[in-house]
Amino acid sequence: MVQKAKILLVDDRPENLLALEAILSALDQTLVRASSGEEALKALLTDDFAVILLDVQMPGMDGFETAAHIKRRERTRDIPIIFLTAINHGPHHTFRGYAAGAVDYISKPFDPWVLRAKVSVFVELYMKNCQLREQAALLRLQLESGQGGAVDAKEPAGLLAELSARLAAVEEQAEALSKQLDESADAAAVATAAHLERKLTGLRRALDALEPGAGSGASTAPSQN
Numbered sequence: 001m002v003q004k005a006k007i008l009l010v011d012d013r014p015e016n017l018l019a020l021e022a023i024l025s026a027l028d029q030t031l032v033r034a035s036s037g038e039e040a041l042k043a044l045l046t047d048d049f050a051v052i053l054l055d056v057q058m059p060g061m062d063g064f065e066t067a068a069h070i071k072r073r074e075r076t077r078d079i080p081i082i083f084l085t086a087i088n089h090g091p092h093h094t095f096r097g098y099a100a101g102a103v104d105y106i107s108k109p110f111d112p113w114v115l116r117a118k119v120s121v122f123v124e125l126y127m128k129n130c131q132l133r134e135q136a137a138l139l140r141l142q143l144e145s146g147q148g149g150a151v152d153a154k155e156p157a158g159l160l161a162e163l164s165a166r167l168a169a170v171e172e173q174a175e176a177l178s179k180q181l182d183e184s185a186d187a188a189a190v191a192t193a194a195h196l197e198r199k200l201t202g203l204r205r206a207l208d209a210l211e212p213g214a215g216s217g218a219s220t221a222p223s224q225n
Contacts, residue, residue, distance in 0.1 A: 003130070005050035005123045006030045010040040010066065011084070012058045020053060023112040027120055037061030041069055044076045050126030051119055054102075056085040067102065080122045082115075084108060131170050132199055139163055139206070171200050 007029055009020045017033050024031055032047065034040035038061055040054070052070070056063035063083055070076045086108040104118060142163070174197055 004028070004030045005126050006032055006047055007119065007123070008032050008034060008040060008043060008049045008052040010034045010037065010052065010058075010063070011055040012036060013055075016055065016084075023116055024119060026116065027123060029123055037063070037066030037069070040066055044070065044073070044079075049076075049079050051122040052079055052081045053119070054081050054083055056083050080104075082106060082118065084110070128170065128174055129199075132203065135163065135166055135170065136203060139203075167200070167203060171204070174200055 007024060007027075009017055009024075009031060011017050011020070012035055014035070017035070021031050021033075029050070032043055032049070034043055037058060040052070043049075054063045054066060058066075061069075063085075067081050067083075070079065070081065080103040082104045083102045084106055103122075106115060106118075
């Protein structure tokens with residue numbers, strides 16, 4: 001069963017949270033509410049999130065301060081933040097949002113379709129990263145078993161083939177996602193997708209190195225590090 005991604009919605013006004021839930025419900029992911037910056041930081045202590053939608057204008061700890069705390073924590077610093085604001089204060093205000101770590105900045109009232117599309121990109125990237133981590137963990141487990149001599153000699157080759165096939169499926173999905181992003185102006189999403197592709201390339205090289213004969217002189221291809 002595919003686990004749903006969590007999306008953190010941060011706004012001090014209940015009606016705004018309700019509107020966000022209505023817009024994003026079509027993505028069929030887990031939506032988590034937070035009515036303040038403090039409440040958002042508490043939620044981030046225990047759960048992993050694909051993306052954070054963060055209102056700028058909040059009493060007490062505003063969106064900028066909340067984002068600064070999020071980016072200072074090692075656990076949460078890489079979570080994409082989309083700022084939402086009802087007031088357009090001009091370029092300086094927008095620059096402050098990006099300086100605080102936002103990947104996007106949307107003024108209210110926003111286009112529901114655009115917001116849903118932007119969030120869906122980060123959800124998809126998050127799911128791809130989760131798949132990659134699962135494949136890497138499985139690979140480590142299988143390698144540890146093989147090194148311990150607890151499996152049949154034929155088994156490692158079969159496991160490598162299975163892992164290679166699974167990785168190929170993830171690579172195909174990542175390639176399709178990158179092609180979709182080529183048509184988008186969202187530089188942050190493109191950069192995140194490129195980071196995912198680099199991780200996939202590293203894992204593919206690790207798998208190739210484990211193939212029989214990969215480290216011997218039988219290989220005719222030059223070694224590339």
